[in-house]
Every structure is written in C-alpha cells, then in structure tokens.
C-alpha cells in the first residue's frame with residue numbers, strides 16, 4: 001500500500017514512513033493511493049473475529065502487515081475496561097451508542113493511540129531512530145497520546161493545549177504524567193492556534209528534520225486507519241454487509257467521521273453519516289449552505305469539539321475534487337488566506353448526499369443529557385449527547401436502518417456538565433481516583449512559533465543528553 005499527499009507534491013510512501021512523517025512535506029495529508037475495497041464475502045468473513053483480530057485485519061489492508069500487527073492490537077486492547085472493547089448499548093428502538101471510551105484515558109482517542117504508541121516503538125526500535133512527537137489537543141488527544149507514549153525509550157512528546165479551555169479532568173490527565181519524555185504546554189489561544197503551531201513546526205523544514213518530528217494528531221494517517229475498525233465492528237454486528245447502517249458522530253477535527261467515511265469507501269454499506277457540532281458549527285454550516293467560513297472558536301460544554309478548522313476535511317475535499325492535488329492545495333491556500341473555503345457546488349452537492357450536519361448549543365446539550373438520563377437511564381458525556389441529538393434529528397427516513405452514535409467520551413471526564421444536567425456527578429474509575437491529588441507540571445507559553453520551537457528543542461535535548 002502506497003500513500004500520496006492530498007496536495008500532490010510529496011513523494012509516495014509506505015505505511016511505516018507515513019506513520020513517522022505525520023504531515024506530508026508539501027503541507028498536505030497522506031491518503032491511500034488506492035482504497036482497498038472488500039467484497040461482501042470478505043466482510044462476512046470478518047464476523048465473529050475478536051476486536052483486536054478485526055483491527056489487525058483492517059490495518060493489514062492499509063499496509064501495517066509488515067509490523068507484528070496482530071500482537072500490537074492484542075496488547076493495545078488488552079487493558080480496556082470492557083471485554084467487548086467497543087460495546088453497543090441500545091438507546092431507543094433504532095439508535096445505539098457505540099462506546100469508544102473504555103480505554104485508559106476514557107475517550108475514543110485511546111482506540112487508535114494505544115495502537116500507535118506500540119507501532120512507534122516497533123518501527124523506531126527496528127530503525128534505531130528517535131522521534132519528537134508534537135501534538136495539539138482540545139483535551140482528549142493529549143491525554144491519550146501521553147498515556148500511549150509515556151516512558152517509551154525512543155519517543156519524546158510535547159503536547160500543546162489551549163490554556164483554560166479543557167475540562168479539569170482532561171488537563172490533569174495530561175499534566176500529572178511526570179514521565180521525563182513528556183512535556184505539556186498551555187498556549188495562550190484556542191485549539192486552532194495550537195493546531196496551527198503544530199503544522200507550522202512541520203512546515204519549518206530545518207526544525208522538522210533537526211527534531212525528527214512525528215505527529216499523533218489525526219493529520220497522521222495511522223490514526224485514521226486505527227479508527228476504521230470500530231465502524232466495521234459495529235456495522236457487522238447489525239448485519240452488514242447485508243444491511244445498511246447509519247452513524248452519527250460528534251465532530252470537531254473531522255478525523256472520527258472520516259474514518260467512518262473510509263469504511264464506506266471500502267464497501268461497507270453505510271447509508272448516512274450524521275455530523276453533530278456544538279456552537280462551533282463550521283461543518284454544519286458547510287453542509288447546509290456550502291458556507292465553510294471559519295469564525296472565532298467559542299468555548300462550549302463539549303470542549304473537545306471547540307474547533308473551527310477541521311484538519312481532516314482536507315482528505316474528504318481531495319476526494320470530492322476528484323483526487324486533484326493542485327485543486328486541493330489551491331482551495332486550502334485560499335481558506336487559510338481568506339478564512340472561507342471555496343468548494344465547487346458539484347463537490348458540495350456530492351458531500352450532502354452522504355453527510356448531514358446538526359448544531360446543538362450548550363442549553364440543548366444539557367437538555368439532551370437530561371433527556372437521555374430520564375428516558376433511557378443512559379448517562380452521556382456532552383460530546384456524545386451532541387451525537388445522540390443529531391441522530392434523533394437527522395435519522396434516515398427508512399426505519400429499518402439503525403443509527404449508531406459514536407459515544408466518544410466517558411461522562412466522568414466532564415462531571416460539571418453532567419451534574420448540571422442530571423444532578424449526578426459521575427465518579428472517575430478507581431485507577432484515576434487520586435487525579436485531583438497528583439502534582440501537575442506544565443509550562444505556559446504565548447501563541448508564538450519561536451517560543452514553542454525553543455521549548456520543544458530544549459525538551460528533546462534534555463532527554464537526548
């Protein structure tokens with residue numbers, strides 16, 4: 001399997017090289033040169049596989065088979081808190097929660113990150129190399145990445161989070177990990193600023209090569225690849241490939257729903273992809289009226305989705321534009337310069353045939369958490385609640401199609417919102433019971449590339465010494 005850049009100017013790579021590279025050197029994102037497409041018989045043959053075996057099977061299709069991928073997946077999911085890894089919970093007659101938060105940091109990011117940490121170990125050990133991972137987080141990627149990379153011999157990791165804009169639990173999950181290879185930086189700015197800083201570090205060629213930068217955000221294709229298996233697992237459980245399913249995905253950076261799109265591109269019968277947004281609803285506005293215009297990021301009760309520039313949209317755009325790298329590069333450059341993405345009408349119409357978007361503000365989110373609790377006894381986190389409300393509002397007309405909602409975080413990560421809605425303060429699992437007593441360690445820096453690069457360099461040098 002070879003990978004090409006969405007901007008058409010980077011040399012094709014294999015899976016291992018894409019894992020290490022993160023962002024392509026032309027500023028684009030890596031995508032498979034050709035999509036693997038499975039026959040109905042091949043999908044059916046996956047029924048009954050354990051989740052780790054299914055994940056290994058999918059990742060092999062994307063070129064990860066040169067690694068000991070079976071062992072990596074077994075180990076990655078061994079510590080999850082549910083025997084099914086990704087259990088399905090019925091919410092009402094036709095909607096179901098696909099719980100993706102049974103990993104160590106209680107959010108769906110663990111699903112891929114536990115695999116990526118082990119992949120990095122394997123590849124770096126084999127090559128005798130060392131990398132510096134830089135990542136941006138609105139709250140969940142950071143803790144999952146730190147948990148997956150802490151104490152790994154060949155990895156230094158620096159995570160940027162927007163100062164004061166995560167939940168306390170999210171921040172503490174990052175800043176209380178005192179492993180020497182981990183550094184947390186709170187940036188004066190929002191998530192988009194953090195993500196821009198990460199991309200700017202990658203686009204600074206001398207710095208990138210000096211530091212051997214790697215990425216754990218979903219700009220890294222390996223993240224998307226490792227998020228595809230749970231869509232496959234859920235669809236198979238409902239009878240795919242012999243029955244259609246729909247997914248509702250609370251969305252920010254567009255990585256999770258892009259993984260669902262990829263599963264469909266591989267031949268899984270997914271009839272609809274419903275995108276749930278909080279008040280930062282650039283994607284919903286795009287789908288409603290081809291209005292992809294970035295506005296200032298506003299804090300919400302679902303802080304992990306407080307994002308306006310959804311990185312992975314570029315991968316979908318590339319497909320909508322007929323895999324034309326020059327057109328994708330031009331569109332992205334104009335978006336960056338003008339804050340508005342000029343998507344051709346035909347491409348927008350094609351997107352709306354599959355995707356639909358729904359916006360839920362904070363009041364609606366609290367109402368939805370309360371409604372779920374009183375009507376079904378299900379305690380949802382605010383992100384998941386955006387997804388369940390979207391599922392109800394935009395369910396496909398055909399009642400035979402089940403709607404599967406990606407339940408992306410454990411309610412205990414957002415106890416204030418859940419308590420406001422239901423009066424119940426969900427407790428953290430026992431292993432995190434002392435989170436509020438642990439020492440926190442992080443730096444606070446301005447939104448300034450020079451300052452951030454200096455901090456990354458100092459961190460990497462200290463650990464190399």
Ligand SMILES: Cc1ncc(COP(=O)(O)O)c(C=O)c1O
Pocket residue numbers: 107108139140141218250251252253254255256257304305383384408409
């Ligand atoms: C809990 C939670 N839900 C939803 C999202 C949005 O997912 P994505 O950024 O892949 O669209 C995030 C952040 O990524 C998250 O942490």
Ligand SMILES: N[C@@H](CCOP(=O)(O)O)C(=O)O
Pocket residue numbers: 136137138139140141142216217218219252253255256304305311
């Ligand atoms: N919501 C995310 C934002 C980063 O998303 P990613 O999927 O690109 O890593 C977070 O929690 O940090």
